[in-house]
Structure formats: structure tokens, C-alpha cells
Amino acid sequence: MGVFDGFVDALNQLVTTSGFNLVYWQNYIMIAVSCFLMYLAIVKKFEPLLLLPISFGMLLANLPLAGLMDMPKNEMIPVPVQELVDAAVKAFPEKFAHLTSNEQILEAIKNSLSATQINDMLNAIHPEDVHSYPIIWQELAPFWNKPVQTGGLFYYLYQGVKLGIYPPLIFLGIGCMTDFGPLIANPKSFLLGAAAQLGIFIAFILAKVLGFTGQEAGSIGIIGGADGPTAIYVTTKLAPHLLGPIAVAAYSYMALIPIIQPPFMKLLTTKKERSIVMEQLRPVSKTEKILFPIIVTIIVALILPSAAPLVGMLMLGNLFRESLVADRLNKTAQNELMNIITIFLGVTVGATANGQTFLTWKTLYIVGLGLIAFMFGTCGGLLFGKIMCHLTHGKVNPLIGSAGVSAVPMAARVSQKVGQQENPANFLLMHAMGPNVAGVIGSAVAAGVLIAILG
Amino acid sequence: MNPSDVTQMVTVLLVGLVVVFSVLIILTFSIWLYSKIVRSITGKSSSKKGDTPQNPKKAAAIPVISNVVKAAAAVEDDVDEIMAVIAAAVYYAGLEDNTAYAVKSVRRVAAAGRSAWAMAGISQNINSFFNARGRK
Numbered sequence: 205m206g207v208f209d210g211f212v213d214a215l216n217q218l219v220t221t222s223g224f225n226l227v228y229w230q231n232y233i234m235i236a237v238s239c240f241l242m243y244l245a246i247v248k249k250f251e252p253l254l255l256l257p258i259s260f261g262m263l264l265a266n267l268p269l270a271g272l273m274d275m276p277k278n279e280m281i282p283v284p285v286q287e288l289v290d291a292a293v294k295a296f297p298e299k300f301a302h303l304t305s306n307e308q309i310l311e312a313i314k315n316s317l318s319a320t321q322i323n324d325m326l327n328a329i330h331p332e333d334v335h336s337y338p339i340i341w342q343e344l345a346p347f348w349n350k351p352v353q354t355g356g357l358f359y360y361l362y363q364g365v366k367l368g369i370y371p372p373l374i375f376l377g378i379g380c381m382t383d384f385g386p387l388i389a390n391p392k393s394f395l396l397g398a399a400a401q402l403g404i405f406i407a408f409i410l411a412k413v414l415g416f417t418g419q420e421a422g423s424i425g426i427i428g429g430a431d432g433p434t435a436i437y438v439t440t441k442l443a444p445h446l447l448g449p450i451a452v453a454a455y456s457y458m459a460l461i462p463i464i465q466p467p468f469m470k471l472l473t474t475k476k477e478r479s480i481v482m483e484q485l486r487p488v489s490k491t492e493k494i495l496f497p498i499i500v501t502i503i504v505a506l507i508l509p510s511a512a513p514l515v516g517m518l519m520l521g522n523l524f525r526e527s528l529v530a531d532r533l534n535k536t537a538q539n540e541l542m543n544i545i546t547i548f549l550g551v552t553v554g555a556t557a558n559g560q561t562f563l564t565w566k567t568l569y570i571v572g573l574g575l576i577a578f579m580f581g582t583c584g585g586l587l588f589g590k591i592m593c594h595l596t597h598g599k600v601n602p603l604i605g606s607a608g609v610s611a612v613p614m615a616a617r618v619s620q621k622v623g624q625q626e627n628p629a630n631f632l633l634m635h636a637m638g639p640n641v642a643g644v645i646g647s648a649v650a651a652g653v654l655i656a657i658l659g
Numbered sequence: 660m661n662p663s664d665v666t667q668m669v670t671v672l673l674v675g676l677v678v679v680f681s682v683l684i685i686l687t688f689s690i691w692l693y694s695k696i697v698r699s700i701t702g703k704s705s706s707k708k709g710d711t712p713q714n715p716k717k718a719a720a721i722p723v724i725s726n727v728v729k730a731a732a733a734v735e736d737d738v739d740e741i742m743a744v745i746a747a748a749v750y751y752a753g754l755e756d757n758t759a760y761a762v763k764s765v766r767r768v769a770a771a772g773r774s775a776w777a778m779a780g781i782s783q784n785i786n787s788f789f790n791a792r793g794r795k
Contacts, residue, residue, distance in 0.1 A: 394683040395683060397683060398683040401675075401676075405676060496690065
């Protein structure tokens with residue numbers, strides 16, 4: 205019986221310490237969701253460069269005991285106050301000998317001595333117990349801040365998201381990859397990029413009606429900008445606790461743009477409008493392309509400084525590309541750097557989607573509001589495209605308006621495909637790229653507005 | 660809903676739309692303006708050069724157009740050859756799935772005002788956008 209009991213006990217212990225015992229039902233659902241996202245990325249090829257790291261980060265975050273997102277743990281050890289006072293008076297009589305009470309001496313130590321000086325004095329008294337930890341003062345009580353456990357890998361990688369470092373770096377890479385030529389050739393496209401931001405503000409209002417705070421509503425609204433890095437940037441500034449659902453919703457809807465947009469494009473335009481063949485764009489000179497990022501940066505940063513990190517990095521990348529004198533930087537920013545940041549951003553954003561915090565009614569609302577934001581953004585661009593079509597006496601195909609929601613270059617591809625369904629010889633892609641890249645700038649400006657008002 | 664919530668909603672909506680449109684209108688105007696300046700400067704500098712023709716665009720266009728017309732005419736003369744190429748391509752495509760295809764008719768599909776050459780050029784230019792995946 206002894207052997208049998210031992211066997212059962214060992215099995216019991218294995219079961220109680222295994223991961224299965226620590227997984228909640230929400231984690232199982234999130235594991236299933238992450239596997240479904242991986243299926244979409246690998247089999248259906250839906251934005252695999254983003255969905256794959258996001259879904260795998262999600263998977264890891266919902267497996268127990270991995271501790272990848274764990275914060276570092278510190279222990280606060282009280283510093284012996286009397287010994288510190290005595291040592292300070294002895295070491296620096298000219299500074300502390302004239303002070304009468306311990307409180308006065310501690311106040312003077314706090315204001316005039318560094319942690320290294322304090323540690324050196326105390327280590328001289330207790331050479332057997334050497335401390336070199338940072339000192340944290342709580343009022344006049346000093347504590348050693350001793351690290352007990354380092355944080356998980358994703359915790360440190362996540363700092364790039366939390367501190368708003370990755371999104372502007374991604375924008376640097378996007379700037380290197382983007383040709384603003386179609387926008388420079390037809391600057392009126394900027395207006396379509398502005399109109400397509402309508403979804404952001406409609407979703408903001410609906411989120412407020414549903415009871416979200418102003419900052420949360422702003423973060424939810426920015427999903428309508430159809431721009432992952434912008435959505436992440438705004439959310440980290442306004443409502444970091446909603447980062448997981450907002451990032452997942454934003455990237456999922458961007459991948460689903462070919463499904464979301466066409467019904468609205470067909471609903472809001474006539475067959476005649478969809479068949480409009482636009483005039484070929486004029487060629488844009490190199491000088492115009494080089495001046496573009498400089499002028500846009502100056503104007504946007506002066507009018508809306510809060511949009512400067514995103515727009516500035518986007519334009520710096522574009523200047524690398526167009527100047528032709530920084531080829532190595534251009535290649536690095538749009539390849540290696542962008543890929544590295546995409547991996548870090550993807551896995552850490554995915555890792556924020558922990559079952560217990562992700563599976564709430566708020567997440568469902570966010571997913572629904574994100575879809576509404578995309579729909580209204582598409583409609584805003586299309587309706588403004590119709591206005592431009594009317595004003596130009598049928599020279600503008602309204603389908604290019606839907607590309608103003610950003611999501612480069614998927615939204616422009618959708619305009620091209622829907623236009624070509626009506627007229628196989630119609631090539632709207634380059635015309636749609638104008639509002640498409642204008643949408644990137646437009647959503648960054650809208651992000652700046654939200655941060656300035658709600659931040 | 661609190662009156663302050665309603666105020667915030669209206670403020671964000673109005674300020675947001677007004678600022679986004681204003682910034683992008685200013686950018687539209689700025690780009691239009693500097694493009695005009697750059698083009699006028701580069702236009703002047705090119706017209707100052709003695710060896711360039713008075714109307715370079717027109718002068719350059721004439722031989723190009725005539726070349727295209729000649730090439731297109733030459734292609735028209737070789738319809739049988741084009742038919743053979745199309746039939747060969749269809750036969751080759753059929754080899755992959757072990758199916759026999761027959762070409763019953765060949766009809767030219769071209770946009771009004773755009774030649775097959777122009778369409779081929781446009782297709783070549785935009786292909787990269789359809790091949791590129793997941794930029795953001």
C-alpha cells in the first residue's frame with residue numbers, strides 16, 4: 205500500500221502543480237481565440253506579419269506559470285536610522301553636527317547625500333552586510349529597494365509600447381515605404397483623408413453614450429483611424445488598461461477591410477459613379493517629393509504638437525526614402541528595424557489579452573464600436589468623394605474616398621477592386637493611394653486632437 | 660447622462676472635425692502652392708537651357724507616340740502569331756491540372772481611350788501593391 209499511496213500522492217502533486225490547475229475558463233477561450241487568429245494568419249493569410257505575433261503573444265499570456273508579463277518584484281528593507289544619523293554626523297560634521305534633532309539631520313541627508321554616499325557610510329559600519337541598492341525615501345524614513353525577482357521577458361518588451369516608443373518607430377518604417385507622389389499630384393486627396401476620420405468621432409460619441417470615460421472613448425474611437433500604431437499610441441496615452449482589446453480590434457478590422465468596405469461602397473455609390481475613369485495623375489518631381497515631408501512636419505508640429513511624434517517619424521522615414529542620400533538608413537528603417545519592432549509590438553500587445561482582463565462586456569462593446577468606427581469612416585470618405593465627384597462634374601470616382609480610412613495599402617486595393625468590378629479597364633489604385641496616405645496623416649492629426657483634449 | 664458628458668462629446672466632435680479638416684486643408688493649400696512654385700522654377704530653368712526645344716513635352720511626345728502606333732500596327736499584322744501564343748499559353752495552363760482547353764474565340768478588351776499597351780504598363784506599375792502584404 206505504501207508504494208501505491210506514494211504513487212497517488214506524486215500524481216496528485218503533479219496535477220495540483222501543473223498548469224491545468226491554474227487555468228481559468230477565460231484563459232481556455234483566449235487560447236482558442238489565439239489559435240483561430242493563427243489559423244487566419246497562416247491559412248487565410250490575413251495580415252500574417254501582425255496577426256501571427258499578436259496571436260502567439262495572446263497564447264503565451266494565457267498559459268499559466270510562464271510569467272512572461274510579470275512585473276519585477278522588489279523588497280523594501282528599512283535602513284537603520286540611528287546608525288545612519290550617527291554615521292552622517294561623523295563623516296560630514298561640517299554639514300550635520302550643528303543640527304539638533306534626528307529629523308533635521310535626516311532631512312539634510314535626504315536633500316544632500318546620494319544613495320551611494322549613504323550606502324558607503326553604512327557598509328563601513330557593517331562590512332559583513334554590504335548593501336548597494338537604491339534608496340527610496342518615504343517621508344523621512346529611508347528604505348533599501350532590493351530587487352527580489354526580475355520581470356518577465358514581455359514585461360520589459362512591453363515598456364516600448366507603454367512608453368509610446370514602438371508606434372512612432374513603426375511610422376518611421378512606414379514613411380520609408382510610402383510614396384506620397386499620388387497625394388502631391390492631387391493634394392485635394394487630403395480632404396478625403398480628413399472626411400474618412402468621421403468614424404473616430406462617431407465611435408467616440410457612442411462609447412460615451414455606453415458609459416465609457418472620455419479617455420476610454422477617445423481610445424476606442426481611434427480604432428476608426430484604421431491605423432494600428434496610431435491606435436496603440438493613443439491608447440497608451442489615454443487608457444492603457446484597454447490596450448489589448450483595442451489593438452486586437454484595430455488590427456482585426458484592418459485585416460477584414462476587404463470584407464467590411466465593399467457593401468458600403470456599393471450602397472452609397474451608383475453604378476455610373478463607380479465606373480468613372482479618372483484622369484492620369486501628373487508626374488511629381490524629386491524636389492516636390494523631398495520638400496513634402498519637411499513642409500508637412502513643420503505645419504503639423506506647429507499646429508498640433510501632440511501629433512508630432514507620429515507625423516514627425518513618418519516624415520523622417522519619407523525623407524530618408526526621397527532624399528536618396530540615406531539609402532542604408534532607408535533600408536534599415538523599412539526592413540530590419542520595422543520587422544524587429546513589429547515582433548516586439550505584436551507579441552507584447554497580444555500578451556495584454558489575458559483572459560481574466562480581456563473577456564469582459566467592455567471588450568465586446570469595444571469590438572462592436574470598432575466596427576461602427578470603420579463603417580462610418582468608410583461612409584464619410586465615400587460621401588465626401590461623392591461631393592467631390594459632383595463638384596468636379598464627374599471627374600472624381602467616389603470609390604477612392606473609402607481609401608481615406610488609412611490601412612495602407614489595403615483600403616486602396618479595395619477601391620481598385622470594386623472599381624474594376626464595374627469597369628475592368630479602370631485603374632483607380634494610384635488615385636486611391638492619395639487619400640490612403642492622406643488618411644495616415646489624418647488619423648495621426650485626429651490622434652493629436654484626442655490626446656490634446658482628453659489627455 | 661451628465662451635462663458635462665454631453666459638453667465633452669460635442670466639444671470633441673466639433674474640435675476634432677474642425678482641426679482635422681483645417682490641418683489637412685492647410686496642407687492641401689501648402690502642397691498646391693509649393694508644387695506650383697517648384698514647377699515654375701524648374702520650368703524656367705529648363706527653358707533657359709539653349710539646347711532644349713521650345714516645347715519639350717510636345718517634342719518628346721511625338722516620336723514616342725509614333726513609335727507606339729508603329730509597334731501597335733506591327734502587332735496588328737501578326738494576329739496569327741498572337742493567336743498561337745495565346746493558344747500555347749492556354750495549353751500550358753491546362754497541363755497543370757491535366758485538363759484540355761480549346762480557344763474558341765479571341766476578342767480584344769480595351770478601355771475607351773486607353774490602348775492595350777497603356778493598360779499593360781499600368782498593370783505592371785500597380786502589381787507591386789497587390790503583391791505587397793501587411794505593410795502596417
